[in-house]
Amino acid sequence: MPMYEYHCKECGYYFDVKATIKEKEEGLKIHCEQCGSENLNQVFGGFAILGGQAVNVKPSNSGNNGGGCCGGSGSGCC
Numbered sequence: 835m836p837m838y839e840y841h842c843k844e845c846g847y848y849f850d851v852k853a854t855i856k857e858k859e860e861g862l863k864i865h866c867e868q869c870g871s872e873n874l875n876q877v878f879g880g881f882a883i884l885g886g887q888a889v890n891v892k893p894s895n896s897g898n899n900g901g902g903c904c905g906g907s908g909s910g911c912c
């Protein structure tokens with residue numbers, strides 16, 4: 835069963851909801867587990883870490899200046 839992550843706009847609480855796709859298509863009413871509000875954001879693009887395998891997406895050359903394209907403010911190539 836898929837899991838959906840929600841963020842409550844009222845109290846800022848994050849929680850997961852399990853629902854089938856069918857349930858969701860039929861209009862699932864979801865309430866914040868903490869304050870009961872329906873004013874929720876669904877959170878997409880979260881990292882799914884399964885089986886202990888984490889993916890490191892941090893760039894290795896984050897402090898690089900002037901080396902490549904789009905890296906700094908002065909090169910003007912982009």
Ligand SMILES: [Zn+2]
Nearest residue numbers: 842845866869
């Ligand atoms: Zn809430």
